[in-house]
Amino acid sequence: MLSEYKVIYTGGEAEITEKKSRFIATVAPVKTEEEALEFIESMKKKYWNAAHNCSAYVIGERDELLRCSDDGEPGGTAGKPMLDVLLGEGVHHAAVVVTRYFGGTLLGTGGLVRAYSAAVQAGLASSKIITRITGFKLKITTDYTGLGKIQYILGEQKLQVLNAEYTEKVVLETLVPEDRMNTVRGELIEATSGQAALEVIEPCHFAEIDGRMQVL
Numbered sequence: 001m002l003s004e005y006k007v008i009y010t011g012g013e014a015e016i017t018e019k020k021s022r023f024i025a026t027v028a029p030v031k032t033e034e035e036a037l038e039f040i041e042s043m044k045k046k047y048w049n050a051a052h053n054c055s056a057y058v059i060g061e062r063d064e065l066l067r068c069s070d071d072g073e074p075g076g077t078a079g080k081p082m083l084d085v086l087l088g089e090g091v092h093h094a095a096v097v098v099t100r101y102f103g104g105t106l107l108g109t110g111g112l113v114r115a116y117s118a119a120v121q122a123g124l125a126s127s128k129i130i131t132r133i134t135g136f137k138l139k140i141t142t143d144y145t146g147l148g149k150i151q152y153i154l155g156e157q158k159l160q161v162l163n164a165e166y167t168e169k170v171v172l173e174t175l176v177p178e179d180r181m182n183t184v185r186g187e188l189i190e191a192t193s194g195q196a197a198l199e200v201i202e203p204c205h206f207a208e209i210d211g212r213m214q215v216l
Contacts, residue, residue, distance in 0.1 A: 002061045004133045008094045009209065012126030018115040020103025027096045027121030028043045033059055036067070043097040051102040054078035054116060055093035058086050061197040070084050072098050073100075079113035085120040091129060096120050131208040132216060135177040137162075137204055140188065141197040149191040157184055160213045175206045 008029035011098055015024045030036040036057040044053045052071045056079050059065035066087075068079030078098065086094055098119045107115060142150055147170050154161065154174060165171040176184050181200075188196055205216045 002134070003069075003177060004131050005061050006089070006091045006129055007132045008091060009128040009130040009207070012123055012128070014119070014122035014126045016115065016119050016122055017103075018111065018118075019105040019107060021105070021107065021115070022099075022101040022103065023119040024099040024101075025096060025117050025119040026099070027094065027120075027127045029057065029093055030057060030095045031093055033057075033065055033067070039071075039095050040097055043099065047099040050099045052078065052099070052100040053097055054082060055095065055097045056080075056082035056086055056120075058083070058092055061092055063087065063092065072111060073112060073116075077109055078116045081113045081117045081119045085117050085124070089124055089129075090107040091124065096123055098123075098148050128209075130209060132205055132207050133175075134205055135175055135203070136181055137201040137215065138174050138176050138181075138184075139199040139201050140172045141175070141199070142172075142192060142195065144170060146192040146196050150188060150196060153184070153187050153191055155186075159184070162213065173201070175215070176206070178203075 008027060011028040013024060013026045028039045030039060040055045047053055052073050054069060054071045054073060056068035066083060068083040070078045082096055082098060083144050098116050140150060159174045161174055163173040185198055188198060206213055207216055
């Protein structure tokens with residue numbers, strides 16, 4: 001399992017025009033091939049009167065499933081360039097449909113490749129892309145004398161405090177990436193001479209969304 005990878009958090013839509021042909025890119029997050037196919041079908045119904053509804057999708061954290069369709073455009077001029085953009089941007093669990101309304105002027109093979117690629121890039125730019133991190137929710141219980149040291153370590157490690165309770169003891173919750181867990185645990189134990197109680201609440205996936213770390 002990858003420790004972190006990019007996914008679509010919320011899809012987006014963008015439109016470009018090339019020699020009077022309209023190219024509308026719609027991006028959506030998908031977890032399975034079934035979801036991807038349902039999304040593509042919904043776009044075909046929405047834009048039923050378009051000349052083409054070309055598509056591409058990437059499923060799996062290691063790109064286990066890759067599919068694309070030219071939907072009537074000359075072979076290799078739409079679906080493959082669209083898929084190449086998704087792969088080039090490194091996004092996973094993503095589907096995109098580019099709808100074309102023909103403007104009366106033929107674009108040629110190179111023109112089609114550039115237009116479909118540019119449309120997908122615009123669609124991704126209008127989407128919210130996050131980095132999905134594999135890790136743990138960690139609970140730290142300390143007395144007040146150890147609080148400053150713990151806060152310093154969390155700051156150095158750029159780990160945000162999700163929740164904090166201040167009673168007789170201080171209880172903090174934070175999210176720690178899997179590949180840094182041993183390091184963070186070791187630093188906390190050393191800094192507090194083993195006085196801080198560390199408890200892994202649960203393994204989870206999380207990401208920074210609007211400036212805050214959130215469990216997905």
